[in-house]
Amino acid sequence: MVEIIEKKRNGGRLTREELAFWIEGVMDGGVPDYQTSALLMAIYFRGLDMEEITDLTGEMAASGDQVDLSMVPGIPVDKHSTGGVGDTTTLIAGPLVAACGGRVVKMSGRGLGHTGGTIDKLEAIPGMRTGLTIDQFIAQVSRIGLAVAGQSAQLAPADKILYALRDVTATTDSLGLIASSIMSKKLASGAKAIVLDVKVGSGAFMKELDDAIALAQAMVKIGQGHGRSTRALLTNMDQPLGRAVGNAIEVAEGIEVLQGKHAESDLRKVSLMLAENMLLAAGVYPDAQSCKRALDEALASGRALEKLGEMIAAQGGDARVIQRPERLGQGACRLDVKSASGGYVSAIDTQRIGHAALLLGAGRRKKEDAIDPMAGLLMRARLGQKLAPGETLATLFASDEALLAPAQAALLSAVTLRESPAQVPPLCYGWVDESGFHPTK
Incomplete structure (x- = not known):
């Protein structure tokens, strides 16, 4: 394993056999976390070529169950x-x-x-x-x-192990590792x-x-x-x-x-x-x-x-x-978030909108967190739309009234209004x- 880490650290390409050795060791404990972390960092800096990415994905997909859909008619x-x-x-x-x-x-x-x-x-x-x-x-x-x-x-259990280590070693932002993580589960x-x-x-x-x-x-x-x-x-x-x-x-x-x-x-x-x-x-x-x-x-x-x-x-x-569909229900506590000024909606920080929904109880910060299926928000504002002062940007729904104010603050910070129209992306x-x-x- 030291030789594999050194090879990638120096910019070499890993063979299918070397990648298979690594993933097998990840699964059976033969390769400790500190060596996997070192290799992940070497990959982060040196990258993987397309053949390495394809081989790594195949090994990760083969690390657990593989669903056989040959009995399903047509092409699933x-x-x-x-x-x-x-x-x-x-x-x-x-x-x-x-x-x-x-x-x-x-x-x-x-x-x-x-x-x-x-x-x-x-x-x-x-x-x-x-x-x-x-x-x-x-x-x-x-x-x-x-x-x-x-x-x-x-399903691709090696990916779960690698993802957890990537998350705590600042190596999540690697194209080859992202692609192999997603596609190993798809395969x-x-x-x-x-x-x-x-x-x-x-x-x-x-x-x-x-x-x-x-x-x-x-x-x-x-x-x-x-x-x-x-x-x-x-x-x-x-x-x-x-x-x-x-x-x-x-x-x-x-x-x-x-x-x-x-x-x-x-x-x-x-x-x-x-x-x-x-x-x-x-x-x-x-x-x-x-x-x-x-x-x-x-x-x-x-x-x-x-x-x-x-x-x-x-x-x-x-x-x-x-x-x-109204049988699905909505949170009992409701708040219309109003625009303080008028103008054209020129930008929406969509990640903050998702965070506002999380604050209402619709999302998780940690995997074990419970969610409220009735919580969420309904966006009224869209990019390029002209709004008057006091017009509704969004309507919030929660099961606890105390959750509305933090979500309102997050939503207000997510929407930018300007005097002139902005170009709406395709x-x-x-x-x-x-x-x-x-x-x-």
């Missing part, structure tokens, strides 16, 4: 977001794709910090069960074309097609477009290198994607989109983009136009909404919420496939 497709605020696309794109004949296999995590987790959102539905066994997961996808479940503790989940939503902006892990493109290209190459049809969209996170930020409140908004509401919303537009790419990656339709027509019909006919209801019922939840910057980055025209 997965969708992954790098993390955002008000991002409820899984609950919209998944049913849309399943309603069009796709097979959607989604193993999701819980929220931590300012970003929400799909599993937390689903568990805001009364009775909803997310702890499916692999056999239950496969049977449900085969039967109704859609399952969203929590990740097994034995272990078993999907044959993967669509990535790489967020860019103030509420995203990647704040700059160039960094996001590099990450997207690395992850697409990993997927392709392991025989998975992989593509990535680069979407904006300089404001919450949907107007709702929380758990129950986000599920309600996602249901409303499937009901045909919010026709011009960014949430609906990005969900349809992702669904189109999922259908293409899985080979359900031969071209983009065919995908668009099928998705429009699935949305207009109500079949996508019905598919969400099928999934909720299959996982023990109250499927009546698809007709009456919703989608482009996409990445095996041939590279293609900017949106």
Whole structure:
């Protein structure tokens, strides 16, 4: 192990065998944490080339359970977001794709910090069960074309060990380690097609477009290198994607989109983009136009909404919420946050918006923290919008009135108003496939 650390420290490239030796030692305790920390720091400074990243990802994916989806008809497709605020696309794109004949296999995590987790959102539905066994997961996808479940503790367990060490050694911000962390879980989940939503902006892990493109290209190459049809969209996170930020409140908004509401919303537009790419990656339709027509019909006919209801019922939840999303409820304590002055909304610190939701009880600072599914906020202000003095920026919901004031302060500090209009960034910057980055025209 000392030789491997020294080799990377001096700028050498690690072989598949050396990476396998390291990960095996991480798993069986043969490599102590201090040596892994040293290698992580060497990787942070020296980087990994694409072959090293692909090999490392494969070894991490093989460190635990690997889901075999060969029994699922067609090409099972997965969708992954790098993390955002008000991002409820899984609950919209998944049913849309399943309603069009796709097979959607989604193993999701819980929220931590300012970003929400799909599993937390689903568990805001009364009775909803997310702890499916692999056999239950496969049977449900085969039967109704859609399952969203929590990740097994034995899915890429080496990543959990490495991530914990990266977090305390200031080595999280390494492109190769980020890409391998995300993709090891995607490979272990078993999907044959993967669509990535790489967020860019103030509420995203990647704040700059160039960094996001590099990450997207690395992850697409990993997927392709392991025989998975992989593509990535680069979407904006300089404001919450949907107007709702929380758990129950986000599920309600996602249901409303499937009901045909919010026709011009960014949430609906990005969900349809992702669904189109999922259908293409899985080979359900031969071209983009065919995908668009099928998705429009699935949305207009109500079949996508019905598919969400099928999934909720299959996982023990109250499927009546698809007709009456108000059954999900909201925090009993409410506060409208008013603008002190007028002007155009020129910037929204989306990470602070996520933090405001966390202060209301909708998020976690530590993994073991409990969340309040009824807590959250509804954004009224959007980038480029002109506001009058005293106009509502957002409405806050909490179960404890004492939580409203700190969240209000966080929200007020997140929104910047100016006298003149500011340029609104594009919703989608482009996409990445095996041939590279293609900017949106």
